[in-house]
Amino acid sequence: MTITATEDTAERLARLQQHIEDLLREAKDRGASAAEASVGSSAGLEVSVRLGEVETVEHTRDNGLGITVYFGHHKGSASTTDLSPASLRDTVAAACTIAAQTQEDPCAHLADAALMARTIPDLDLYHPWPLGVDEAIRIAADCEDAARAYDARIVNSEGASLSTHMGLQVYGNSHGFIGGYPSTRHGLSCAVVGEDGDAMQRDYWWTSARCAADLDPARGVGERAAERTVARLGARQIDTRKAPVLFRAEVAAGLLRSLVSAISGGSLYRRSSFLLDHLNETIFPDFVRIHEQPLLPRGLASAPFDGDGVATWSKDLVSEGVLRTYLLDAYSGCRLKLPTTGNAGGVRNLSIDMGELDRAGMLALMGTGLFVTELMGHGVNAVTGDYSRGAAGFWVEHGEIQFPVEEITIAGNLKEMFAGLVAVGNDCDFPGSTRTGSWLIGEMTIAGE
Template structure:
């Protein structure tokens, strides 16, 4: 799928050297203007997105975005301004605007640049994580891939009657960041994807599903045919969906949806929620939150990882760590401001978490999806969630859901229009097993997650 012809490559309009010069000049100007400290970042994003529907080209979009942002400190007062104009005159105006905002902003003792000791100042230690793989592709090539993907779905089975379309996206970006404490950092990255959403059945019996793949390197993408076939199989499996009677049963979260369970945990133990006292996991450091066979690992240095980075968005060092150890929380997710508010150490999470992997110490190599169904015996497999329905303050969890009903370890029919409910505290403690069917969604990896019991609201 990778076409290396240079004439088709997306090309940045600005070089890293140009960005470095602009950042250095802006920081120097900020200090000259009267700032006591400053940080700056400049970035450029370019991409191509093509969509087709029912074997015809539907849309071609090209994006070219750029941004320069500057934060200045005047004592403990902070101001921020940004622009998409990279001329020196515009950047000078942005520096002045940020300085003026800081002058009239209330002082905040917790504001400011990261501590010098926390910064990744040694540029020789900024790892090359193999994040940049530009896709040499033009609109015609992308359209052909999307058409091939959709055709694989439409032609898979005569019961596939419609399509909501297929799309191909090729995106790449680069940035330079720096501050007046001496940090300078830069790297380029890319992300590419192929997706399709077929519809099975007719009339009131129509069912839709989708499949996709997203990678840093286009050479790592699944083939358009395999993506189309998988999407068709998923749509067909949903034919004959119906409600189930209201009950309380084990619930098996599809591996892709398990990322949401990780995300809710990360939000609850992140600085903003913690210092605002708005987390259901307040003061959970050192406490058992998950079942005692559960670990959560974080690694910022995974080559080609979707959440890999040699430093965080503030220039702070990052490190691999075990966030949850045998069910016990061993670390929060803190940036400079939240760390100061909480009186804790910066964990290098300006910009969010890095590659997270949820795993169970009980998982065996043979614990594939079929094995997880047998472990569950009777209950609900969830493959789609609807609505937000997660209360970050109380942990209450209530989501519309669709999936499959299981009896004696076998899927017996598809399910729709039900609601699953519980509380995340109980759900985390009641994780019975995690499958070996690991799937990476964004920066989170997990197998299917079996919860011992949840309320399922269906027909009376």
């Protein structure tokens, strides 16, 4: 089977838009004062190979639909995977029944009609990959073969996986807004196990893109997974101490996600954020600029409108170290008495301005300290910002890696870590919608032996 569009994309979009119109009409006929609905359809192929043998071949084809109805400020929602006319009517009826049982909520309403997206720009998100099963297996096998052949110390494999997915998503509401667009996403990953004496280590690498031509070469992904695994062999613990910590780029992305969580509307109106009431306050050094680019062509998180139908736009979250905006949808904005920021569904294509130093330069700037390459556990207190995570990485002296480190814990407080950010590298070398180089934090507690 080859994964291709079975019919014209415009025709499929038109059919999904008709489902939205039918839902909204049904909701109005049942007395709803307002309604909003979304419907999606997707298809994909995923194969996995382990130790040179095919493990799985999975074809997917999914549909999903959800509707929310409002009777004044009473709200009810329901969903289904059956897109037949009878099921659509039943789903609207279920949402109306639920709304009748809910308490009145003054913030239960649609986003302002004036904020709806007026145009749907082409963000170059749709690149179907006419990939047959045999070719998908060959690519995954090439990736794993490259990893297993990289070094004699690679003794086992968790396998390589290749996936390709395409989908259509349409949203509409009773303001008269209906918008939709197609998108694709492709990915390849590999994980292997290394052994040296009695010690074993495991690591991985991956690539992801909207267009298959933008994926890293399969052999390069496999070799990167093996290189990372071999580098971890011979890991040891270190004594408990305080020292500078350099977060590798893909690990530093998690710190940006912690920032996003802390300034998101749900955390703020529930008063469960360590950055509560910090709008327009300095939270980073003045060289820091963090921004969102939802209209980035081929961006992995790009979208012309948010989950409320509000047009998205580029914005600074932080500039000159100052928190410039929260991240709000219509509901959380209402709860906080602030306008929506077009972030229903999250932040899209987040990035931090990177500095001039590459990885070697960042290690040299740190001098002596811990280079963190993996974090484990979920030790982040959203209310206080207290941060404690299991970690692995490398001990560095005089700007040079000395030996790999494991079974340690790093601890600090996110507010203090943000304020203590010394530099951001330009070594962003991983895929994803969050873009950052490595982060050097001036000092953290390292718990070891």
